[in-house]
Amino acid sequence: MVTKSTLLYLSRQERLKDFATTFKPFERMTARFVAGEDIAEAVLAIKQLNAIGCTASFDHLNEGVSRMEETKAEVVEYKNILAKIDESGIQSNVSIKLTQFGLDIDPELTYRNARAVVEEAARRGNFVRVDMEGSNVTQVTIDIFKRLRNEFGVDHVGIVLQSYLRRTYDDVKELLKIPARIRICKGAYNEGPDAAFPDKKDVDDNYVRVMKLLLSSGTYHGIATHDPRMIEATIDYAQKESIGKDAFEFQMLYGVRRDLQEQLARDGYKMRVYVPYGKHWYPYFMRRLAERPANIWFIVKNMFKG
Numbered sequence: 001m002v003t004k005s006t007l008l009y010l011s012r013q014e015r016l017k018d019f020a021t022t023f024k025p026f027e028r029m030t031a032r033f034v035a036g037e038d039i040a041e042a043v044l045a046i047k048q049l050n051a052i053g054c055t056a057s058f059d060h061l062n063e064g065v066s067r068m069e070e071t072k073a074e075v076v077e078y079k080n081i082l083a084k085i086d087e088s089g090i091q092s093n094v095s096i097k098l099t100q101f102g103l104d105i106d107p108e109l110t111y112r113n114a115r116a117v118v119e120e121a122a123r124r125g126n127f128v129r130v131d132m133e134g135s136n137v138t139q140v141t142i143d144i145f146k147r148l149r150n151e152f153g154v155d156h157v158g159i160v161l162q163s164y165l166r167r168t169y170d171d172v173k174e175l176l177k178i179p180a181r182i183r184i185c186k187g188a189y190n191e192g193p194d195a196a197f198p199d200k201k202d203v204d205d206n207y208v209r210v211m212k213l214l215l216s217s218g219t220y221h222g223i224a225t226h227d228p229r230m231i232e233a234t235i236d237y238a239q240k241e242s243i244g245k246d247a248f249e250f251q252m253l254y255g256v257r258r259d260l261q262e263q264l265a266r267d268g269y270k271m272r273v274y275v276p277y278g279k280h281w282y283p284y285f286m287r288r289l290a291e292r293p294a295n296i297w298f299i300v301k302n303m304f305k306g
């Protein structure tokens with residue numbers, strides 16, 4: 001039996017990450033969660049999502065970048081994505097990870113790189129979501145986000161917070177004062193009990209507490225989950241408080257609970273799907289397996305299918 005923590009441990013192995021980018025048969029395995037290797041494939045996937053009433057968040061996979069030139073290439077890639085969104089007329093914003101822009105090298109370099117992308121998004125009237133990574137970078141991610149938010153405004157940059165972290169409720173309260181647009185998710189990294197709640201029930205309870213704060217704040221936020229209980233709690237709370245369907249959006253990952261994505265869009269809720277693409281898919285893909293180890297069998301079955 002493969003455990004969640006083993007999969008999360010494997011997700012951080014650099015050698016496996018490098019090997020995975022060159023091993024072609026893996027592409028077939030990843031197709032369920034990754035929209036393709038290049039921008040054109042992701043645009044196609046987003047067009048299909050738009051056709052069923054979902055918007056998207058474009059994500060170029062490449063986290064934990066350790067060479068400065070590579071961080072610059074990420075800026076170019078994201079400017080290209082923003083241009084492609086406009087050219088193709090798809091309904092999509094973008095999501096970035098700060099370790100993609102140099103957080104493991106230098107926070108100032110990261111700020112400058114992220115700033116270049118947010119500036120381009122603001123110029124085009126688009127929006128950049130700063131994903132949240134491991135708890136070792138939570139504070140610096142919030143600090144960089146705040147600088148960007150103050151410069152470019154609430155409509156052009158937002159952040160992600162994770163309900164498994166003990167600090168998150170206070171972070172949400174602080175960030176709502178600015179105000180800031182927040183995506184709440186449960187959290188996908190391997191965290192110790194000092195930083196994160198070890199029990200799923202506490203993670204879920206915190207999720208619902210934060211969701212209520214967000215919905216009542218008057219700012220537009222993202223409720224990111226595939227958990228039917230979290231979704232039901234959100235819908236119930238919105239109805240009870242007379243909060244309109246346009247006041248927030250649900251968010252899910254590409255390839256996960258497509259039935260629910262379609263259903264929510266059909267029911268008139270705003271539904272955004274996170275669409276990752278690129279050859280550095282390994283850590284992202286392993287986190288998806290860790291969330292649901294049963295996915296391993298699904299993937300293996302697919303590999304040997306016709």
Ligand SMILES: Cc1cc2nc3c(=O)[nH]c(=O)nc-3n(C[C@H](O)[C@H](O)[C@H](O)COP(=O)(O)OP(=O)(O)OC[C@H]3O[C@@H](n4cnc5c(N)ncnc54)[C@H](O)[C@@H]3O)c2cc1C
Pocket residue numbers: 130131132133160162185186187188189224225226227228230251252253256257273274287288289291292295
């Ligand atoms: C749009 C979006 C953006 C995200 N951004 C971040 C981020 O910036 N930082 C971060 O740490 N995490 C991020 N995550 C991941 C998140 O933290 C969780 O790890 C992930 O969403 C699983 O949690 P859950 O809320 O779906 O609930 P869970 O309790 O994990 O799952 C509930 C149910 O959803 C289904 N499900 C969940 N995951 C899968 C899967 N991989 N495959 C198949 N079924 C599944 C299953 O039916 C499961 O029973 C993001 C998630 C989403 C949807």
